[in-house]
Amino acid sequence: MADVAIERGGGHGAEHPETTTGLSHTKLAMWIFLASECMLFGALITTYVLYRGRSIEPPYPADIFDIPYTSVSSFVLLASSLTMVLALSAAQQRDEGRMRLWLLTTALLGMTFVGGQVYEFTAFYHEGLKLSTNLFGTTFYVLTGFHGVHVTVGVLMLLSLVGMSSARRLPDDPSFPIEMVGLYWHFVDIVWIVIFTVVYLIPTPSPGGPGGP
Amino acid sequence: MATVTTARREGILRRPTATTGFWSWFTTIDHKKIGILYGATALVFFIVGGLEALLIRSQLAQPNGTLLNADQYNQIFTMHGVTMVFLFVMPMSAAFFNYFIPLMIGARDVAFPRLNAYSYWVFLLGGMFIYTSFFLGGAPNCGWFCYAPNSIFDPTVGPTFYALGLIITGIASTAGAINLAVTVINMRAPGMSLFRVPVFVWMGLVVQLLLAFSLPIITVALFELLFDREFGTHFFDPTAGGDPVLWQHLFWLFGHPEVYILILPAFGIITEILPVFSRKPLFGYQFVVFSGIAIGFIGFGVWAHHMFAVGLGPIANTAFGISTAIIAIPTGVKIFNWMATLYGGDLRFTSAMLFAIGTVTMFVIGGLSGVTHAIVPSDYQQTDTYYIVAHFHYVIFGGAVFGLFGGMYYWWPKVFGRLLSELLGKLHFWLMLIGFNLTFGPMHILGLQGMIRRTYTYPESLGLTFWNEVSTVGAFLIALSILVFLVNVVVTHAKGRPKAIDVADPWDARTLEWMTTSPPPIHNFDEIPTVHALDEFWHRKYVEDERTGRLVPAQAGAANGHEEDAHGGGHGIHLPSPSYWPLVASLGMPLLAYGVLYSWWLVGLGFVVALVGFYGWALEPSVAPEDG
Amino acid sequence: MALEERVEPVAAPPSAGAHGAGHPSPKEYVRIGVVLFVLTALEITASYTHVSGSVLIPTLFVLAIVKFALVVLWFMHLKFDDRRFARFFVMGLAGASILYLIVLITFKVFL
Numbered sequence: 022m023a024d025v026a027i028e029r030g031g032g033h034g035a036e037h038p039e040t041t042t043g044l045s046h047t048k049l050a051m052w053i054f055l056a057s058e059c060m061l062f063g064a065l066i067t068t069y070v071l072y073r074g075r076s077i078e079p080p081y082p083a084d085i086f087d088i089p090y091t092s093v094s095s096f097v098l099l100a101s102s103l104t105m106v107l108a109l110s111a112a113q114q115r116d117e118g119r120m121r122l123w124l125l126t127t128a129l130l131g132m133t134f135v136g137g138q139v140y141e142f143t144a145f146y147h148e149g150l151k152l153s154t155n156l157f158g159t160t161f162y163v164l165t166g167f168h169g170v171h172v173t174v175g176v177l178m179l180l181s182l183v184g185m186s187s188a189r190r191l192p193d194d195p196s197f198p199i200e201m202v203g204l205y206w207h208f209v210d211i212v213w214i215v216i217f218t219v220v221y222l223i224p225t226p227s228p229g230g231p232g233g234p
Numbered sequence: 235m236a237t238v239t240t241a242r243r244e245g246i247l248r249r250p251t252a253t254t255g256f257w258s259w260f261t262t263i264d265h266k267k268i269g270i271l272y273g274a275t276a277l278v279f280f281i282v283g284g285l286e287a288l289l290i291r292s293q294l295a296q297p298n299g300t301l302l303n304a305d306q307y308n309q310i311f312t313m314h315g316v317t318m319v320f321l322f323v324m325p326m327s328a329a330f331f332n333y334f335i336p337l338m339i340g341a342r343d344v345a346f347p348r349l350n351a352y353s354y355w356v357f358l359l360g361g362m363f364i365y366t367s368f369f370l371g372g373a374p375n376c377g378w379f380c381y382a383p384n385s386i387f388d389p390t391v392g393p394t395f396y397a398l399g400l401i402i403t404g405i406a407s408t409a410g411a412i413n414l415a416v417t418v419i420n421m422r423a424p425g426m427s428l429f430r431v432p433v434f435v436w437m438g439l440v441v442q443l444l445l446a447f448s449l450p451i452i453t454v455a456l457f458e459l460l461f462d463r464e465f466g467t468h469f470f471d472p473t474a475g476g477d478p479v480l481w482q483h484l485f486w487l488f489g490h491p492e493v494y495i496l497i498l499p500a501f502g503i504i505t506e507i508l509p510v511f512s513r514k515p516l517f518g519y520q521f522v523v524f525s526g527i528a529i530g531f532i533g534f535g536v537w538a539h540h541m542f543a544v545g546l547g548p549i550a551n552t553a554f555g556i557s558t559a560i561i562a563i564p565t566g567v568k569i570f571n572w573m574a575t576l577y578g579g580d581l582r583f584t585s586a587m588l589f590a591i592g593t594v595t596m597f598v599i600g601g602l603s604g605v606t607h608a609i610v611p612s613d614y615q616q617t618d619t620y621y622i623v624a625h626f627h628y629v630i631f632g633g634a635v636f637g638l639f640g641g642m643y644y645w646w647p648k649v650f651g652r653l654l655s656e657l658l659g660k661l662h663f664w665l666m667l668i669g670f671n672l673t674f675g676p677m678h679i680l681g682l683q684g685m686i687r688r689t690y691t692y693p694e695s696l697g698l699t700f701w702n703e704v705s706t707v708g709a710f711l712i713a714l715s716i717l718v719f720l721v722n723v724v725v726t727h728a729k730g731r732p733k734a735i736d737v738a739d740p741w742d743a744r745t746l747e748w749m750t751t752s753p754p755p756i757h758n759f760d761e762i763p764t765v766h767a768l769d770e771f772w773h774r775k776y777v778e779d780e781r782t783g784r785l786v787p788a789q790a791g792a793a794n795g796h797e798e799d800a801h802g803g804g805h806g807i808h809l810p811s812p813s814y815w816p817l818v819a820s821l822g823m824p825l826l827a828y829g830v831l832y833s834w835w836l837v838g839l840g841f842v843v844a845l846v847g848f849y850g851w852a853l854e855p856s857v858a859p860e861d862g
Numbered sequence: 863m864a865l866e867e868r869v870e871p872v873a874a875p876p877s878a879g880a881h882g883a884g885h886p887s888p889k890e891y892v893r894i895g896v897v898l899f900v901l902t903a904l905e906i907t908a909s910y911t912h913v914s915g916s917v918l919i920p921t922l923f924v925l926a927i928v929k930f931a932l933v934v935l936w937f938m939h940l941k942f943d944d945r946r947f948a949r950f951f952v953m954g955l956a957g958a959s960i961l962y963l964i965v966l967i968t969f970k971v972f973l
Contacts, residue, residue: 042419046345049416053416056446057408057446057450061453071480156476190853
């Protein structure tokens with residue numbers, strides 16, 4: 022019986038080494054990592070919820086949010102999860118051309134999302150909402166900012182996969198690294214599902230008057 | 235003897251191949267070398283933290299002390315806590331987990347060897363980063379728990395170093411946690427089910443999961459603290475409607491699992507030591523394992539017992555008081571099982587055994603005071619006094635640190651191929667035991683007499699002088715005992731090397747790491763053993779005589795392997811090569827941190843360095859295995 | 863916690879590459895994508911109505927949870943993969959939900 026040959030470097034072991042549970046090291050690690058990220062985003066969301074409606078000064082969410090705009094952003098990110106899973110499908114069928122196409126599309130959708138957020142933040146800033154303005158600014162920018170950074174890292178990974186595939190640096194069956202990056206990407210999407218609901222859709226009463234869009 | 239090759243390929247920047255020599259320590263991805271790096275670094279920080287403790291005790295020996303002013307005292311006591319918790323106990327535990335988990339489960343390394351190296355370098359750089367604060371405007375001065383709003387309004391740079399430094403070390407620990415958890419779950423030798431795994435490994439698994447789930451919480455808290463200080467946010471700023479109590483919740487949501495992270499490794503270590511030196515199997519293995527899991531789980535449900543005096547209200551206080559009382563139960567289970575292991579055993583009181591027994595007894599004392607804190611009205615009297623300081627030093631020092639030293643005496647021969655002097659070891663133990671109790675025992679009294687914590691001095695009229703003097707004497711005794719330990723190390727390594735056969739299994743132990751040479755070869759085992767039982771090695775050495783029921787040595791060949799142990803025997807063993815990319819990637823961290831303090835250009839540079847490091851890592855020349 | 867089902871030397875084939883029955887086709891993925899879109903549209907519409915918070919908020923939560931579950935179970939393949947991945951993820955998710963709920967209750971945000 023061959024030894025456990027620990028894989029290293031770019032090719033994430035197309036032949037998975039034998040493991041005690043039969044599960045891949047990397048996939049197990051990724052799920053434990055995602056579980057720990059639940060704790061991370063949970064803390065940020067909790068902070069936001071705690072301070073909802075407690076800002077002493079304006080602007081308040083009702084003054085500033087552009088729900089239609091952010092809705093488009095949400096659709097974009099959701100769509101990117103679909104294209105991600107189509108990229109994986111293509112990879113599983115060893116169609117690297119189609120895989121790269123869907124990966125690029127996913128990356129582009131991700132960049133659109135981040136770009137949209139940058140534009141949104143700029144708009145809010147000009148309407149008077151800074152990090153330091155009030156609790157809303159504090160919690161909003163930090164929560165969505167952390168999420169945006171996660172999306173950006175995801176985009177980098179997607180583009181790297183495209184590059185590696187073009188340079189023939191992926192194994193013959195490229196589905197494994199695509200699957201791993203996909204898990205991360207979908208996670209970032211489901212965090213947004215929660216953020217969109219908690220931050221944007223659930224109305225925050227402004228002090229001194231009824232809230233909501 | 236199996237042929238071992240470390241793979242490489244020609245390239246412009248060649249992946250290193252050397253596994254020996256000075257530079258190999260910078261490129262190593264071998265869990266054993268990384269374990270030694272963690273251990274040596276942790277020991278250095280232990281001495282630094284100890285010197286800080288001596289400064290504290292010197293200042294407090296007399297009323298109106300003038301050795302340290304209030305500001306200096308705040309920095310020293312804060313750094314003492316930060317150092318001992320984050321830069322000594324945790325990395326020393328990591329040293330043992332890194333070195334011994336793969337060996338004890340019959341693996342050749344951890345699941346992600348380069349990530350392992352990355353974790354170490356990030357830890358080292360994070361620790362060094364925090365210490366540069368002394369020279370760059372002032373060390374953290376907010377206490378190891380750095381409560382808001384004091385932490386956000388403090389005009390010195392200290393709390394910013396605190397936030398950045400612990401974010402960095404937290405990343406190191408999180409990566410390490412995922413690595414070791416996957417290792418335990420996924421890399422066990424054939425036949426080694428989870429219930430045939432040594433308790434030390436089980437505790438390792440629980441600790442890694444505790445780390446993975448608790449570190450993100452404090453990471454968020456630290457970012458929120460950092461942003462409040464550097465970017466004008468209001469997370470804990472009461473003037474804008476923020477609530478400083480949020481910091482306390484987030485900190486202790488991490489902080490309480492953290493104390494189990496501190497003690498469970500030591501519990502694991504002594505659970506290995508006690509059976510070996512009682513020549514008896516551990517009593518109630520399954521109970522010890524399940525109680526460890528229970529402690530980890532319930533440990534997430536008690537955090538607000540650090541906040542009884544904050545004003546959460548009677549319902550919250552009651553709920554957390556109850557959960558805190560409940561968590562004493564699984565700990566008690568462990569203690570009874572350890573006692574039952576000793577009972578009727580053929581006891582050998584080696585240094586390791588003394589430290590293990592010391593751990594149990596000292597921890598019980600600390601646990602008893604802990605139980606008194608669980609009673610909320612009683613805690614109102616004790617909180618923020620030296621009674622609490624006594625409690626946590628009894629459990630952390632008396633529990634974790636004694637256990638870690640036990641591990642050092644126990645496993646020194648395996649790691650270094652030499653046995654530490656038993657005479658000096660016993661001297662170390664007794665000096666430390668006496669010094670420790672002299673230092674912290676009186677603090678129970680001082681606390682109940684009203685001496686508050688975190689105070690740089692006290693007036694004569696409070697009548698606290700005598701026990702403070704006693705405590706200071708004790709502290710210097712502890713320092714003396716550590717000196718004895720260091721002398722022991724030097725003297726041991728100055729001597730000639732013992733014969734290999736004398737150090738392979740000097741204690742007549744039970745677990746797999748003792749099956750290989752001391753130190754182990756780079757590939758750990760020539761042949762990965764197949765495991766048929768708990769304490770597999772013991773069962774290969776001894777069988778029960780059918781007539782008398784007593785243990786007799788097994789047949790000569792049995793200890794060296796069964797028929798089916800042909801794992802890798804005739805084949806070449808391929809190990810991953812060393813790599814410098816983890817070190818390169820880790821350098822991004824301090825750059826990022828200094829950048830936040832001084833210049834956005836540095837932040838940019840830090841990102842670039844980290845990215846280059848990660849890409850280099852991912853794209854490292856792949857290995858063409860050499861035939862052999 | 864039973865983390866494995868076998869003890870013999872040879873491990874089962876890895877699950878990452880082996881996709882057996884129950885693996886959705888691209889068409890099914892697109893269908894799920896459409897459902898996600900529709901649910902999102904419903905959420906947004908609901909947020910514009912003037913129903914009281916005690917109706918709106920549970921509705922939004924339910925919709926969000928359904929979307930969350932769809933992505934996790936199908937797109938992330940947890941429905942078809944080895945149970946042990948799900949166990950770890952649920953540990954994090956459930957742990958976070960419970961702990962942070964307690965924190966918010968302590969701050970009297972709820973109850």
